[in-house]
Amino acid sequence: MNKISKAVISRLPRYYRYLDELKAQKIERISSKELSKMMNVTASQIRQDLNNFGGFGQQGYGYNVQYLYDEISKLLGLDVPHKMVIVGAGNLGQAIANYGNFKNRGFEITALFDKNPELIGKKTVDAEILDINYLYDYVKENNVEIVALTLPKEPARKVAEKLVECGVKAFWNFAHTDLRFSGDIIVENVHLSESLMKLTYRISDKDKSEK
Numbered sequence: 001m002n003k004i005s006k007a008v009i010s011r012l013p014r015y016y017r018y019l020d021e022l023k024a025q026k027i028e029r030i031s032s033k034e035l036s037k038m039m040n041v042t043a044s045q046i047r048q049d050l051n052n053f054g055g056f057g058q059q060g061y062g063y064n065v066q067y068l069y070d071e072i073s074k075l076l077g078l079d080v081p082h083k084m085v086i087v088g089a090g091n092l093g094q095a096i097a098n099y100g101n102f103k104n105r106g107f108e109i110t111a112l113f114d115k116n117p118e119l120i121g122k123k124t125v126d127a128e129i130l131d132i133n134y135l136y137d138y139v140k141e142n143n144v145e146i147v148a149l150t151l152p153k154e155p156a157r158k159v160a161e162k163l164v165e166c167g168v169k170a171f172w173n174f175a176h177t178d179l180r181f182s183g184d185i186i187v188e189n190v191h192l193s194e195s196l197m198k199l200t201y202r203i204s205d206k207d208k209s210e211k
Helices: 006-024 032-039 043-051 065-075 091-098 100-104 132-142 153-165 192-209
Strands: 062-064 082-087 107-114 128-131 146-149 170-173 186-189
Touching: 006 032, 006 043, 006 065, 032 043, 032 062, 062 065, 082 091, 082 132, 091 107, 100 107, 107 132, 128 132, 132 153, 146 153, 153 170
Parallel strands: 082 107, 082 146, 107 128, 146 170, 170 186
Antiparallel strands: none
């Protein structure tokens, strides 16, 4: 398989979400044209994206919703469970832990970690908040695959570096800094404020165009 562009990969979760909605509506098949209207992208773009992985469709029939959903699930690695912990059990960390859709997608949040004694011992939907002093031993003993970081900038860098030494291969980083590692360490940097600023730019731009 040829190297897939980041743009195509970034659209896969969106396909997955819309297919999930179609499944819930008990729709069994859909054409690229119908899917394009739902997603507000061209039918040609959909076909090009999916052709990177073999196509999945049949001319004159379209796409089998369940089959396409299952295949994209495999591409996204959602056909196997992923063990995950959260470092930083403040409002954001607890909100992530309590969001049921992650569990439905196979992300098993087994524990949260924090240094605040008022938080230690509290429980979220499926996990307990533990003392951060136990973080590194816990990660080693439980073969944790993904770590979500909801920490301030400086602690996040230091914690992440130690976690790499413990064998962690993937970070979902909400700290106000871009983490980068060489080798096979995978990082998804998430900046919520940047997303919000894109929104305010569009508001500002719209206001200027209307004057």
